[in-house]
Amino acid sequence: MAQRDREDPHRPSRRRGQGELESQVLGALREAEAPVAAAWVQERLGGDLAYTTVVTILTRLLAKNAVARERRGRSFVWRPTADVAGLAALKMRRLLDGESDREAVLASFVTALPPDDEQVLRALLEAAQATDRTDVTDGTDGAPGDTED
Numbered sequence: 001m002a003q004r005d006r007e008d009p010h011r012p013s014r015r016r017g018q019g020e021l022e023s024q025v026l027g028a029l030r031e032a033e034a035p036v037a038a039a040w041v042q043e044r045l046g047g048d049l050a051y052t053t054v055v056t057i058l059t060r061l062l063a064k065n066a067v068a069r070e071r072r073g074r075s076f077v078w079r080p081t082a083d084v085a086g087l088a089a090l091k092m093r094r095l096l097d098g099e100s101d102r103e104a105v106l107a108s109f110v111t112a113l114p115p116d117d118e119q120v121l122r123a124l125l126e127a128a129q130a131t132d133r134t135d136v137t138d139g140t141d142g143a144p145g146d147t148e149d
Contacts, residue, residue, distance in 0.1 A: 019091065021049075023084050025057045026066060035070060035077035064090055 028044040029036065042054045058078050061067040066082040082090065099105045113121065 021057050022061055022087060026061060026080055026084055026087055029067060029078060029080040035079040037075060037077055
């Protein structure tokens with residue numbers, strides 16, 4: 001009998017929100033000091049998830065470039081390549097990429113922002129523009145390793 005059933009057989013199981021498990025798995029990986037196996041992630045999350053569920057989540061994160069894996073023996077070890085904010089940004093980009101009218105989606109998003117978030121977004125856009133201007137004036141395209149020859 002599952003642990004959940006022993007606790008309260010009449011209580012319905014709580015369904016996690018979309019992306020919640022991905023965030024939890026990514027958070028567990030970020031706590032690790034080195035690449036870890038899926039079984040370590042499963043244990044770190046309390047052990048109530050099936051091993052196959054953890055592997056599925058890790059595989060989805062791999063497809064999103066949020067984690068990397070390397071073979072160790074007959075299995076894989078995993079490490080994060082993005083943080084939770086990076087994963088959220090990736091999801092936002094993918095949603096935007098799936099829409100035909102990007103301008104309308106962005107306009108709707110911006111008009112719904114609270115004033116504090118709008119200020120943060122403006123500051124980030126201004127900082128990005130300043131960086132772009134610097135890259136143009138110093139002869140680089142902003143890519144790592146660019147040098148003036």
